[in-house]
Amino acid sequence: MRRAQALAAKREAAAERLSRADLPKGGAWVTAARENALERLHRMGLPTRRDEYWRFTRPDALITAQTAPVPLMVDEDAPQFGELDRLNLVFVDGVLDAAQSDALAMDNVEITTLEQAATQDIHWARDLFGVLETQGQAPVERPLAALNTATATQGLLIRVTGQAPRPISVTYLRGNEAGDGVVHHVIRLEKGAALTFLESGPAAARLSAVTEVDVADGASFNHIRTQGRDHGRRALTHLFARIGSDASFKSFSLTVNGALSRNEYVITLEGDDSHATVSGAVAGDGNDGPFHQDDTVFITHAGERCESRQVFKKVLRNGATGVFQGKILVSPGAQKTDGYQISQALLLDEDSQFLAKPELEIHADDVACSHGATVGAIDDEALFYLMSRGVPRRLAQDMLVLAFLSEALDEIDNDAIRDDIQTRLELWVERHSA
Amino acid sequence: MLEIKDLHVKLAEEDKEILKGLSLTVPSGEVHAIMGPNGSGKSTMSYVLSGKEGYEVTSGSATLDGVDLLAMEPEERAAAGLFLAFQYPVEIPGVGNMTFLRTAVNSQRKLRGEEELSAAEFLKLVRAKAKSLKIDADMLKRPVNVGFSGGEKKRNEILQMAMLEPKMCILDETDSGLDVDAMKLVAEGVNALRDGKRSFLVITHYQRLLDHIKPDVVHIMAAGRIIKTGGPELALEVEHNGYADLLAEVA
Numbered sequence A: 001m002r003r004a005q006a007l008a009a010k011r012e013a014a015a016e017r018l019s020r021a022d023l024p025k026g027g028a029w030v031t032a033a034r035e036n037a038l039e040r041l042h043r044m045g046l047p048t049r050r051d052e053y054w055r056f057t058r059p060d061a062l063i064t065a066q067t068a069p070v071p072l073m074v075d076e077d078a079p080q081f082g083e084l085d086r087l088n089l090v091f092v093d094g095v096l097d098a099a100q101s102d103a104l105a106m107d108n109v110e111i112t113t114l115e116q117a118a119t120q121d122i123h124w125a126r127d128l129f130g131v132l133e134t135q136g137q138a139p140v141e142r143p144l145a146a147l148n149t150a151t152a153t154q155g156l157l158i159r160v161t162g163q164a165p166r167p168i169s170v171t172y173l174r175g176n177e178a179g180d181g182v183v184h185h186v187i188r189l190e191k192g193a194a195l196t197f198l199e200s201g202p203a204a205a206r207l208s209a210v211t212e213v214d215v216a217d218g219a220s221f222n223h224i225r226t227q228g229r230d231h232g233r234r235a236l237t238h239l240f241a242r243i244g245s246d247a248s249f250k251s252f253s254l255t256v257n258g259a260l261s262r263n264e265y266v267i268t269l270e271g272d273d274s275h276a277t278v279s280g281a282v283a284g285d286g287n288d289g290p291f292h293q294d295d296t297v298f299i300t301h302a303g304e305r306c307e308s309r310q311v312f313k314k315v316l317r318n319g320a321t322g323v324f325q326g327k328i329l330v331s332p333g334a335q336k337t338d339g340y341q342i343s344q345a346l347l348l349d350e351d352s353q354f355l356a357k358p359e360l361e362i363h364a365d366d367v368a369c370s371h372g373a374t375v376g377a378i379d380d381e382a383l384f385y386l387m388s389r390g391v392p393r394r395l396a397q398d399m400l401v402l403a404f405l406s407e408a409l410d411e412i413d414n415d416a417i418r419d420d421i422q423t424r425l426e427l428w429v430e431r432h433s434a
Numbered sequence B: 001m002l003e004i005k006d007l008h009v010k011l012a013e014e015d016k017e018i019l020k021g022l023s024l025t026v027p028s029g030e031v032h033a034i035m036g037p038n039g040s041g042k043s044t045m046s047y048v049l050s051g052k053e054g055y056e057v058t059s060g061s062a063t064l065d066g067v068d069l070l071a072m073e074p075e076e077r078a079a080a081g082l083f084l085a086f087q088y089p090v091e092i093p094g095v096g097n098m099t100f101l102r103t104a105v106n107s108q109r110k111l112r113g114e115e116e117l118s119a120a121e122f123l124k125l126v127r128a129k130a131k132s133l134k135i136d137a138d139m140l141k142r143p144v145n146v147g148f149s150g151g152e153k154k155r156n157e158i159l160q161m162a163m164l165e166p167k168m169c170i171l172d173e174t175d176s177g178l179d180v181d182a183m184k185l186v187a188e189g190v191n192a193l194r195d196g197k198r199s200f201l202v203i204t205h206y207q208r209l210l211d212h213i214k215p216d217v218v219h220i221m222a223a224g225r226i227i228k229t230g231g232p233e234l235a236l237e238v239e240h241n242g243y244a245d246l247l248a249e250v251a
Helices: A002-019 A028-044 A131-135 A143-151 A380-388 A393-409 A415-431 B042-050 B074-079 B097-111 B119-132 B137-141 B150-164 B180-192 B207-212 B233-241 B244-250
Strands: A087-092 A109-113 A156-160 A168-173 A180-189 A194-201 A206-215 A220-227 A234-243 A248-256 A260-269 A275-285 A292-301 A307-317 A321-330 A338-347 A353-362 A368-376 B002-011 B017-026 B031-035 B055-064 B082-085 B092-096 B168-172 B199-203 B217-222 B225-230
Touching: A002 A028, A002 A143, A028 A131, A028 A143, A131 A143, A131 A206, A131 A234, A143 A180, A143 A206, A143 A234, A156 A168, A156 A194, A180 A194, A180 A220, A206 A220, A206 A248, A220 A234, A220 A415, A234 A248, A248 A260, A248 A415, A260 A275, A275 A292, A275 A321, A275 A393, A275 A415, A292 A307, A292 A338, A307 A321, A307 A353, A307 A393, A321 A338, A321 A368, A338 A353, A338 A393, A353 A368, A380 A393, A380 B074, A380 B092, A380 B097, A393 A415, A393 B092, A393 B097, B002 B042, B017 B031, B017 B042, B017 B055, B017 B199, B017 B217, B017 B225, B031 B233, B042 B055, B042 B074, B042 B082, B042 B168, B042 B199, B074 B082, B074 B097, B082 B150, B092 B097, B097 B119, B097 B137, B097 B150, B119 B137, B119 B150, B150 B180, B180 B207, B207 B233, B217 B233, B217 B244, B225 B233, B225 B244, B233 B244
Parallel strands: A087 A168, A156 A180, A168 A194, A180 A206, A194 A220, A206 A234, A220 A248, A234 A260, A248 A275, A260 A292, A275 A307, A292 A321, A307 A338, A321 A353, A338 A368, B031 B199, B031 B217, B082 B168, B168 B199
Antiparallel strands: A109 A156, B002 B017, B002 B055, B217 B225
8 A cells, every 4th residue: 555655756756847847749669668668657757765776875866856066177288188199079068969979970980960860750760769768667677767868958869780890989068057958868789780879078067868779689889988087077877788699798887076976777688608897987076065976787688608807996085975886686597697797885984875785686597607895995904005115195196096996997998098097096196195 | 315204104094003113224326135924014115115095104214315215206206226026026007018118207207307318228227137037028028017917027126126226125025936046047137236235125935035135234124113123144033943932022
């Protein structure tokens, strides 16, 4: 009875929220997808603090019809990935800015905008847009992803047919203090295709981003993201991925600052002999303003002999909060699965906290799965060792912070990209040195 | 010259005195050995001199060339020329050995107001010194002491010592956990640093290290202070008779 009442309240909240939303118009395929998303959202209702996967993170600020304004920050650091040979596409407050962007053209890649494709009655993306999101609603509901599918008008539809000659880079800038970005990307890697997809920048006062990635047999997808430094910004991201056989999927995120960042990953290894890695490095300082960062990962092994890794490292200080909810689900028949998960927090004081919920659910008998979650402080022995060699305390502590995060950065294969991220992290550490 | 006078030290957290009036002088250029039964305070002395937390100096003094060591931070003591080769070198995952060495060398130079070494200068120096200690490029690249064998860890300590060129080296049971060959290699590394000015304080349980690093003076430490001082023959006496007679003498 109580459950029925709670669901009724959630549905009411969804109806109320949608009554304040601008529902976009479009061609037949996109209209069908949006209507389905609306139907899902009405059925699920909006999340509340009582939902199992929202216990550690308040969804309220992500749900309101309008976002609270956030001061714009002048970022004087060199632009992320600016030194790389890339196809750069710029979004301002979640809207593609063609004038600042490279042309949407590259060998082995078809790129269109959601805005453009939505005017057509039929488009290849109809097989994916909202489809992977729908599949990702079970066994755990993600209503705010459905809200995104229903309301997003901005995003990229990328089809990769071979090796992409350069990474596609999306730079998210802010122009408006109260900008509300709703972005929905769809990426399809055809058989044997390969793409590196880079995302960087603060995006908006509040960002909702859904990315649906379909990695066909033998294809390889490499995702690197750095979330911008603007102190007050909020972001909710969902990455839905379906992975075929002999394929590779890697995603790394760096989060420094931001009042609220929740990154959800819903990855399904459908084929056999594939690999998926999801990793993240997080550095939060509550003295910059509230800091709450949440990684919620759900990896399903459906095929045989697949390997998955989850590696998350978070450095937290001055009242910063880190959350990790990570699950490995091994379906019946997914034999020879190798699942690995580690989440670790380094708390630099007693005001900060790390909330971790590692989960394994295994329905096959020939698998190897491990998980570990740890919380610790700076290692006094290591600190003294460094100082006894002449390294001042501050620098020694900074070295140990970077050393702690390096395990997550090691998940990045490309040296140039890794160095770029390392530099960004070093700048953060320097600025926040105690 | 290292000069320790009537040093009394207790644990910071509990009322337990470890050093009870330790006095010791190591003049420039000399090698002194300290031997003593377990729990006599040898390692505590090395930690207190290098500035580890957890100890409280209740009275006495320790100076290096007249400079008060106890008033300084650990990194300042290092820059002033004090070096402790750890009994158990610490593993630091995520910090490359080379990065660690370069940061240490340049931090000390900076603290002393000297020019920092360029990457090229540093590399040349470290390669030459590593070679004589049979430390290969791989060991320099790996994280500090991670996955190093006992012998590799101790050689790495000596490499740091060679790079930092301290005035006063304290070796805390550098021979522990080493086979004969590894011990010889370490001793050669130490002997190569003997230049008539640099001083050494070698803490050991066994006379055999002193066959390779020949001391000028041997001290016997018990219950937190030096109970006997003599020449190298004192180490041989301990090796043959143990500490019982010496302890009985002072009791």
